[in-house]
Amino acid sequence: MSIRDWAAIRRALILGDSYNSEVNAHFGNTSGDTDRTAAKNICLVQSNDSALIAQQRIRFFREEVQKTHLKPTIIGKPKVDVDADVTYHPQIFIRLWQDSTAVPRGKFPKSAEFSYRVMGETSETVTNEKLNSYARLVYSAFFQNQFAINKGKYIGWYISPVDGLHLQLYCIDEAECTRVAQAIVSKLNKTWSESLFKITKPTRSNAVSTTDTITILGQTKQRPQWRPNCTVRATEAWISLWAEAEEIRNSLDCENRRHI
Known part of the structure; x- marks a missing residue:
């Protein structure tokens, strides 16, 4: 992939209703919550990110925040x-x-x-x-x-x-x-x-039983x-x-x- 191609993809991930918009919507207003702000910033694709770094951010968001790999079968x-x-x-x-x-x-x-x-x-x-x-x-x-x-x-x-x-x-x-x-x-x-x-x-009990x-x-x-x-x-x-x-x-x- 050429540098120009990656720049176009990165721009699409950052702008409009694409990936960064989804991350911002997911975390919402994080003002006053330093931990959530830090987690959001890890996930957001930045304008100077390489393709590898962007992939890691996206993977972190999907697997560690959204935990998409753990979603139950519907x-x-x-x-x-x-x-x-x-x-x-x-x-x-x-x-x-x-x-x-x-x-x-x-x-x-x-x-x-x-x-x-x-x-x-x-x-x-x-x-x-x-x-x-x-x-x-x-x-x-x-x-x-x-x-x-x-x-x-x-x-x-x-x-x-x-x-x-x-x-x-x-x-x-x-x-x-x-x-x-x-x-x-x-x-x-x-x-x-x-x-x-x-x-x-x-009348049925919903108590947890380890046995x-x-x-x-x-x-x-x-x-x-x-x-x-x-x-x-x-x-x-x-x-x-x-x-x-x-x-x-x-x-x-x-x-x-x-x-x-």
């Missing part, structure tokens, strides 16, 4: 197949992840997710200006002060079709179910209705824990539009996307 259906079967209003998703420092060695971080639909809009009526408006709401509601949920085995349900809400919130107890549901409804500028809220109280093991292909492994208690924090957001193959992410969480 079983699901491609969005294009879903869209061929049913039409829907635009849907905004918020995903929360467990702090990496709280994840036991050898385990995957736990996550949570909730969403709401933008009623009165369709894929054809949504504009870039409206996306920016949604982004400001999401940022202010869930990222400016990082929204957290204490996860557990209880389920809080809040179903209000007229508001585009079908919340299924896994929380540590009944009080947390109520707090989280009310907070989401309030942050989305909707009116809370007690009649639309209910809580499921499982609860299974054997797979001759190897003894810990049985997956059912609905463990842990804290998860808002980390990423995106909007899904019907008939749009890719989810739209940057406009929703780039102002303060947090990785934990």
Whole structure:
């Protein structure tokens, strides 16, 4: 590869919505946090980096920060197949992840997710200006002060079709179910209705047992824990539009996307 070719690639990695933009969105505002600032600076491609140094920065970001090689297998259906079967209003998703420092060695971080639909809009009526408006709401509601949920085995349900809400919130107890549901409804500028809220109280234990093991292909492994208690924090957001193959992410969480 010629020096001119590398210079063009490096420029693309640094400018616009490319790699450096993803790193900045991932770390969000790191002012006042010297450790996060230092980690972000390690990941950002610099204007004088060689190809080798840039590759090391990208590898560090993918493997040590995002830990992409440790992501669990996801079983699901491609969005294009879903869209061929049913039409829907635009849907905004918020995903929360467990702090990496709280994840036991050898385990995957736990996550949570909730969403709401933008009623009165369709894929054809949504504009870039409206996306920016949604982004400001999401940022202010869930990222400016990082929204957290204490996860557990209880389920809080809040179903209000007229508001585009079908919340299924896994929380540590009944009080947390109520707090989280009310907070989401309030942050989305909707009116809370007690009649639309209910809580499921499982009797099954979710306690950890070090002796609860299974054997797979001759190897003894810990049985997956059912609905463990842990804290998860808002980390990423995106909007899904019907008939749009890719989810739209940057406009929703780039102002303060947090990785934990």
